[in-house]
């Protein structure tokens with residue numbers, strides 16, 4: 469078992485807890501009785517068109533959870549290899565309050581701002 473010590477123990481703990489929650493959600497969304505990859509095909513569904521919008525919602529949610537899961541995995545890896553807490557763009561330490569609010573943050577406030585403006589898509 470990895471220890472939870474070091475400057476980012478709190479974030480690490482929060483990230484791990486969130487990861488567990490997401491895993492449970494993803495399992496339910498993808499593999500549960502009503503999940504996308506679950507027993508849906510076994511149900512004698514009345515009208516497949518009626519359930520289609522629900523599927524899209526489920527899928528959107530699952531994709532969001534999956535994306536967050538990946539960010540969390542990446543953040544935990546950065547904690548392990550010591551790069552966590554440094555801005556991916558300028559290398560400066562990411563603000564503490566930012567990491568507290570968003571443990572998966574990759575950039576400091578200034579660089580994130582610039583990143584979002586650059587990638588805003590017009």
Ligand SMILES: [Zn+2]
Pocket residue numbers: 555556557558559560575576577578579580
């Ligand atoms: Zn920065």
